[in-house]
Amino acid sequence: MRLCSQIVIVVPEQACSYLPQLACLVTHLVTEHSQSHARPGFLRKAFDLLDYPERLQRMLLTPRREIHLNLVITLDDGEIATFNAFRVQHDNTRGPYKGGFRMEPTVSMEEVRSLASLMTWKTAVLDIPFGGAKGGVQVDPKRLSPRELERLTRKLVQQTKSMMGPFVDIPGPEISSGTQIMAWFFDEYSKFKGFSPAAVTGKPVYLHGSYGREYATGRGAVLAIRELLKYEHEGRIANKEFVIQGFGNVGSWAAEMLYVRGGRIVAIADKTGGIVNEMGLDIMALKRHVKARPPFGGHLNTFPGGKPVKPSEVVSVPCDIFIPAATSGTITADVARLLQCKYVVEVANQPLTPDADQICGERGIVVVPDLISSGGGVAVSFFEWVQNLQNLRWEEEEVNRRLDRLMTDAFAAVWALHEDKRCTLRTAAFMRGLEKVTQAHINRGFD
Numbered sequence: 001m002r003l004c005s006q007i008v009i010v011v012p013e014q015a016c017s018y019l020p021q022l023a024c025l026v027t028h029l030v031t032e033h034s035q036s037h038a039r040p041g042f043l044r045k046a047f048d049l050l051d052y053p054e055r056l057q058r059m060l061l062t063p064r065r066e067i068h069l070n071l072v073i074t075l076d077d078g079e080i081a082t083f084n085a086f087r088v089q090h091d092n093t094r095g096p097y098k099g100g101f102r103m104e105p106t107v108s109m110e111e112v113r114s115l116a117s118l119m120t121w122k123t124a125v126l127d128i129p130f131g132g133a134k135g136g137v138q139v140d141p142k143r144l145s146p147r148e149l150e151r152l153t154r155k156l157v158q159q160t161k162s163m164m165g166p167f168v169d170i171p172g173p174e175i176s177s178g179t180q181i182m183a184w185f186f187d188e189y190s191k192f193k194g195f196s197p198a199a200v201t202g203k204p205v206y207l208h209g210s211y212g213r214e215y216a217t218g219r220g221a222v223l224a225i226r227e228l229l230k231y232e233h234e235g236r237i238a239n240k241e242f243v244i245q246g247f248g249n250v251g252s253w254a255a256e257m258l259y260v261r262g263g264r265i266v267a268i269a270d271k272t273g274g275i276v277n278e279m280g281l282d283i284m285a286l287k288r289h290v291k292a293r294p295p296f297g298g299h300l301n302t303f304p305g306g307k308p309v310k311p312s313e314v315v316s317v318p319c320d321i322f323i324p325a326a327t328s329g330t331i332t333a334d335v336a337r338l339l340q341c342k343y344v345v346e347v348a349n350q351p352l353t354p355d356a357d358q359i360c361g362e363r364g365i366v367v368v369p370d371l372i373s374s375g376g377g378v379a380v381s382f383f384e385w386v387q388n389l390q391n392l393r394w395e396e397e398e399v400n401r402r403l404d405r406l407m408t409d410a411f412a413a414v415w416a417l418h419e420d421k422r423c424t425l426r427t428a429a430f431m432r433g434l435e436k437v438t439q440a441h442i443n444r445g446f447d
């Protein structure tokens with residue numbers, strides 16, 4: 001992207017309220033060839049309330065770098081296989097690019113681009129000193145052997161190492177990429193650049209990972225739910241009913257933490273099936289069941305403590321809070337019309353399409369956006385990075401205490417804006433994120 005030289009300068013101390021006026025002075029910041037990306041549908045209302053001019057909007061939405069890789073590996077049987085992979089570095093004004101690498105057969109550049117932008121606003125809403133990035137590899141890891149998956153991860157590092165690093169771009173866990181993949185990433189990167197634990201987060205605890213990272217996204221979601229119920233004067237988690245879509249890392253930890261706080265999880269779905277029990281599922285038994293091998297377990301819908309259903313059927317099970325914790329775009333407009341809940345708490349990234357979001361609003365369903373409620377993971381990734389840079393380790397209680405504080409503060413700030421501007425929590429969260437990023441751009445200058 002070529003930036004035009006006609007840029008008028010900005011006074012660093014200016015408060016957010018002056019941003020629109022200042023932005024008007026920033027002429028031709030982005031050439032007509034650059035494009036705006038991300039989901040303008042969601043951002044539009046926040047831009048309108050902030051009164052940001054078009055060219056500032058375009059600058060904020062345009063990713064700094066996008067790469068498309070072809071990863072070639074040898075399979076165990078000697079065949080050669082090629083996998084598409086993407087990394088989008090959206091914005092690094094507030095700190096190094098940060099965001100996970102998801103492994104999903106359907107992942108596309110378009111999706112990664114949108115998710116990278118989301119990370120920029122998420123880290124800003126949480127007030128952690130990172131920018132936003134996201135990556136994806138078009139693969140179903142279940143179809144690869146462990147050795148093939150390791151080769152694929154190492155190849156990914158070999159082909160991205162020049163644009164990654166502890167102060168450049170720091171990957172972390174995402175869909176189907178857990179601690180083992182992060183460990184291979186760390187090992188391969190360190191071969192080229194020397195011992196570099198801070199180059200990737202979400203590593204195993206015995207390999208410079210942080211206590212609490214594995215369950216941090218689920219924990220963050222539960223903290224967001226606690227705050228939501230507090231502000232809505234709805235009491236506590238105990239005896240509230242929940243439906244959870246997705247039972248991987250995030251969904252299963254969220255389920256467990258709600259369950260131990262007395263919440264009743266009445267239905268859960270994963271890709272393969274669903275399970276319903278109006279009295280509440282025994283989550284600890286369900287987790288054991290899913291971990292066991294068939295025929296004794298392995299699948300949600302063979303669990304004896306509930307009624308098996310199709311994954312699509314759980315969305316219409318009545319509950320207080322519906323938690324999408326699966327993948328992006330699972331809640332379409334049609335699905336939103338079926339929901340039987342008072343609240344949706346987004347723990348997946350971008351689970352609601354803009355149409356679905358609108359329908360929830362029309363139906364009086366309050367949505368807590370991913371920008372807050374899926375933030376626990378990247379927050380503890382930040383703690384991991386801080387620990388790695390100093391070569392020290394915090395106790396688990398310390399990590400959890402800091403996460404609690406961070407989520408509580410972020411929720412309070414978004415709630416205050418939502419009340420002040422009489423807008424949705426999503427618009428309020430985008431406003432907070434946009435203001436922080438814009439302020440950082442102004443303070444740093446544009447040259």
Ligand SMILES: NC(=O)C1=CN([C@@H]2O[C@H](COP(=O)(O)OP(=O)(O)OC[C@H]3O[C@@H](n4cnc5c(N)ncnc54)[C@H](O)[C@@H]3O)[C@@H](O)[C@H]2O)C=CC1
Nearest residue numbers: 174175176217246247248249250270271326327348349377
């Ligand atoms: N792992 C992390 O730390 C973070 C994850 N997230 C988001 O949380 C979501 C889940 O991530 P993970 O739990 O890490 O992934 P995962 O791969 O561990 O689990 C995904 C789960 O969703 C289920 N699923 C997929 N499609 C489904 C569908 N159409 N209907 C019902 N279930 C479906 C899968 O069967 C699996 O149970 C993703 O959107 C991810 O972007 C967000 C922040 C951090």
Ligand SMILES: O=C(O)CCC(=O)C(=O)O
Nearest residue numbers: 099100172173377378381
């Ligand atoms: O911990 C990380 O860096 C991954 C976080 C992430 O990708 C997300 O919050 O969506």
